[in-house]
Amino acid sequence: METLVIERSGIGGQAGSTERIDNYPGFAQGISGADLADQMREQAERFGVELLIAQTVASIDAGDEDGGVRTVVTESGDQYRAPAVLLTPGTRYRRLNVPGEDDFIGAGVHFCATCDGPFYRDMDTLVVGGGNSGIEEGLFLTRFASHVTVLEVGDRLRASQVLQDKAAAHPQMDIRLNTTVREFRGDGKLSSVLVEDVNTGQQDELHPAGVFVFIGLDPNTAFLADSVELDERGFIKTGTGMETNRHGVFAAGDVRAGSTKQVAAAVGEGAAALISIRGHMEQEIRNRGYAGD
Ligand SMILES: Cc1cc2nc3c(=O)[nH]c(=O)nc-3n(C[C@H](O)[C@H](O)[C@H](O)COP(=O)(O)OP(=O)(O)OC[C@H]3O[C@@H](n4cnc5c(N)ncnc54)[C@H](O)[C@@H]3O)c2cc1C
Incomplete structure (x- = not known):
């Protein structure tokens, strides 16, 4: 799989700007959010993930119901096309x-x-x-x-x-x-x-x-408009395998309705979504002979 991560500011999200994270497995003495973000970035790059930073996603086109290409459009007007999209835009404090x-x-x-x-x-x-x-x-x-x-x-x-x-x-x-x-x-x-x-x-x-x-969290989902189903508070609804109501579009982390709002949970959801995405792509290739562009 070829993976592109699009991030509007710096890699690491809310965890990256947290002073200290004491409850993420593997770091017995705790770790600063910035160091954890650096290590995650380095690990992703080691596996060939392409990171596009300082680019804000403005909209997504979830494609037709039963499969095909999904298009992600950034504020600068660039378009990225893929057979599967994982949405992880997180939340912000109200x-x-x-x-x-x-x-x-x-x-x-x-x-x-x-x-x-x-x-x-x-x-x-x-x-x-x-x-x-x-x-x-x-x-x-x-x-x-x-x-x-x-x-x-x-x-x-x-x-x-x-x-x-x-x-x-x-x-x-x-x-x-x-x-x-x-x-x-x-x-x-x-x-x-x-x-x-x-x-x-x-x-x-x-x-x-x-x-x-502490008056609540708002999901960063305004850019999604009605491209995927949201709950009444604007969090993304998912079904089996972290898939949204649009086939081939997945969601994980704090933005997902019912999520735990912890780094370990967000990472775990990302891993679960990845397994589903792999299954989805194998299916797409079998059905259409399509392997992305
Ligand atoms: C101050 C603070 C302290 C915390 N402490 C802990 C802790 O000690 N332990 C713990 O387990 N959890 C902690 N958390 C919670 C933890 O940070 C989150 O659960 C975790 O970061 C969620 O990850 P995420 O990837 O789902 O979302 P986020 O970390 O919110 O990341 C979402 C990313 O998407 C980007 N983005 C949003 N919209 C767009 C767009 N349109 N285009 C491109 N990019 C976009 C954002 O810039 C952001 O980088 C803390 C949170 C905060 C705020």
Whole structure:
């Protein structure tokens, strides 16, 4: 098989920009995301994979229903044709989209407790979002921070009962319901956060050292339009063998509906999809005598 990887920024995705990955098999002492990405790139190149970086895929044409050529078109207008396409565009963290958020990213506003939590040893922190991620990451933050306040815009937490019970019993955690962030304030570095009770409109200025935002993930699937079936949140639906509803088009990793959002899981899904792709291509060659162009 000849394989082309098209990547809009640098090889490694979200894992590549993660400070440290401690739960990927084979690296007993953990590994920095950048080093893991470098090693994966080197290994792919050793097997002849062609890497096309700084090219964004703008659309795909999934071809006809029962087989044939799939076409991938980049923003620069180049077209790449193949008998099989594997979609792995991943996700991005949802933002609050309030004033100041962009200004303080990395300087008081964060999206990963594992990565940035240790900077807040013995300090007060705020977590925005009372779902599973918010509570899990909030509990994790209590290892470093002296206190963690979780803001939830709804009138109850959305996290599982087990997590809610842990949070309620934790002496360093408290929860504020019906509360959202209106603004991040500061000068170069975050100094305060304007929050609002969504029922009463009452505003309050809080002074946490750091804020961690966990209000969900959005899939990077806008470019797919309606070329493959997505779930109601925009994640790609797959069936047996990681195949989408379009024959010969597969999906793996964080973008796949129901995926685990871990590096080991994403890699495993990629390997499973590859086995299906090999079977698909053998079938195509048998049916059509077609081996790609
Ligand atoms: C801060 C942080 C810390 C994490 N820590 C851990 C951890 O410790 N352990 C762990 O197991 N997991 C961790 N994760 C999760 C892990 O990074 C992901 O599960 C994994 O990276 C998913 O891989 P993926 O290939 O599916 O997607 P991604 O890593 O998101 O990669 C998708 C790639 O597709 C590219 N792309 C998107 N759209 C297009 C397009 N139209 N054209 C071309 N390219 C495109 C993107 O630029 C990106 O490089 C962490 C995630 C984050 C954000």
